[in-house]
Amino acid sequence: MGRAFVYVILGGGVAAGYAALEFVKKGVSHGELCIISDEPVAPYERPALSKGFLLPEAPARLPSFHTCVGANEERLTPKWYKENGIELVLGTGVKSADVKRKTLLTTTGETISYKILIVATGARALKLEEFGVSGSDAQNVCYLRNIADANRLVNAVQSSPGGNAVVIGGGYIGMECAASLVINKINVTMVFPEAHCMARLFTPKIASYYEEYYKSRGVNFVKGTVLSSFDFDSDGKVTAVNLRDGRKISVDMVVVGIGIRPNTSLFEGQLTLEKGGIKVNGKLQSSNSSVYAIGDVAAFPVKAFGETRRLEHVDSARQSARYVVAAIMEPGKTGEFDYLPFFYSRVFTLSWQFYGDNVGEVVYFGDFSGSTFGAYWVNKGHLVGAFLEGGTKEEYEAVAKATRFRPAIEDLTELERQGLTFAVTV
Ligand code: FAD
Ligand code: NAD
Ligand code: ISD
Secondary structure (H helix, E strand, O other): OEEEEEEEEEOOOHHHHHHHHHHOOOOOOOOOEEEOOOOOOEOOOOHHHOOOOOOOOOOOOOOOOEOOHHOOOOOOOHHHHHOOEEEEOOOOOOOEEEOOOEEEEEEEOOEEEEEEEEEOEEEEEOOOHHOOOOOOOOEEOOOOHHHHHHHHHHHHHHHHOOOOOEEEEOHHHHHHHHHHHHOOOOEEEEEEOOOOOOOOOOOHHHHHHHHHHHOOOEEEEEEOOOOEEEEEEOOOOOOEEEEEOOOEEEEEEEEEEEEEEEEHHHHHHEOOOEEOEEEOOOOEEOOOEEEEEEHHHHHEEEEEHOOOOOOHHHHHHHHHHHHHHHHHHHHHHHHOOOOOOOEEEOOEEEEEEEEEEOOEEEEEEEEEOOOEEEEEEEEEEEEEEEEEEEEHHHHHHHHHHHHOOOOOOOOOOHHHHHHHHHHHOO
16 A cells, blocks of 8 residues: 655654645645654644643643744644645654655555655664663653653653652753753752763853752752663662762652764665764755755754754754755755754753854853853854853844854954953944
8 A cells, every 4th residue: 555745754843843834835735745753743842842841830731832833833733734735644653765766664554655755853862771771661761852751751750759860961951851850849960971061062161150050959960970770679660870980879760861863774775874864965955866854864064164064953953944845845946055053942040042163262251150141152263153141032133143144253352351242233
């Protein structure tokens, strides 16, 4: 059995939702577009899972955060897909792809063929087993990538009132989940191998601000070590984590956020891969001209950096999705994808944004003992990146604009003196 579509989006996450909306805006005909997702629900705003979804009071629940509410656009419910003639194949994985034949084989045994395929398979959470630690399927060990994980995490929180959690990993998931656990009155210890949190992005000075704030909210930090094993009770629940430095920490629950791997396995040996993702050109087209890739799985040329990057952030998923539909449906009118990387996070009452690249010399500004501060990165005489905590809408727009403009910087001391004013007046 089989069905044929003009366009197929493989994966039903953030990028798929934004691409669907763009297809409709550009006038896709009924019956032309199909989305296949192994998740049981229509595309939703994944960032909600570590924030609103985990709140103890009035938590966010579907259908409230289907795409594209995160960008203040229409909320695409299953009814919307139906009304727009988009075939939404949910709870169905694709188990193999044949890019020469232009077919996908699903877990239900159906062959779906396409003229154009958009790969939007995102990524999966890395498991502790991949670092030699076993037991991560215990009921009180939680990862966080999808709705099923988020429900499991909520259950673990509700089963541990006033209890103790260890959060493994000091990246985005670790920081956001630690904050949410504290809000749920769980005592949190964060364990990670680096010298400071958010090591991929933050400088030690920036990290120190957040760590001090977290400490003021009761979070305990154990840095420079990793998990070596779990202790279990007779029901298979984890009762303690053992660290490589010899420490043992008793726990009621564990949250693990130790990075992701893009879901590329269907295309290995068929498409060119780079930086762990599917390599695409400035039109987001892979090494096979009928296959495009967007979101976390795509390694695309970032024009401003002159190199290929793979980003793991929601804005990149949204923008690459919007772009790819324009590139496919209006090829003559669409130039190359020109994207300035943008990351953000919100924890407790804090909120930061980052634009560009964190390479070169760092120039700090603002009040690190107050609530608004930031940093510029200057590389080869140009401003290439900017970080801002606690800015106003106008200030965030200003640092974004300044970073996009890449102004020449001759005098770092002068940049430091001007601080945020530099971005506002550039
Ligand atoms: P995804 O949204 O992961 O979607 C991929 C989809 O493909 C999934 O539905 C998956 O199940 C499906 N799929 C994969 N393989 C198959 C297959 N073989 N068959 C069928 N379906 C398949 N970014 C930010 O910038 N800010 C944030 O605050 C933020 N918060 C986050 C919070 C959490 C908890 C998580 C997990 C991520 C967060 N991110 C955030 C990152 C952001 O959500 C991702 O960058 C974004 O979701 C990527 O979109 P995507 O469509 O590429 O992948
Ligand atoms: P990450 O890459 O942000 O952080 C991984 C962390 O794992 C590292 O900081 C390190 O501390 C830790 N680590 C690495 N190896 C380890 C080991 N052996 N033992 C213990 N710790 C180890 O990944 P993440 O935090 O898991 O986030 C997953 C994905 O979700 C990322 O793509 C991230 O961008 C995305 N996300 C983004 C946001 C946001 O942008 N606000 C929020 C949540 C999640
Ligand atoms: O995708 C990302 C991410 O989460 C970062 O922190 O890219 C950045 C780089 O690692 C730093 O620019």
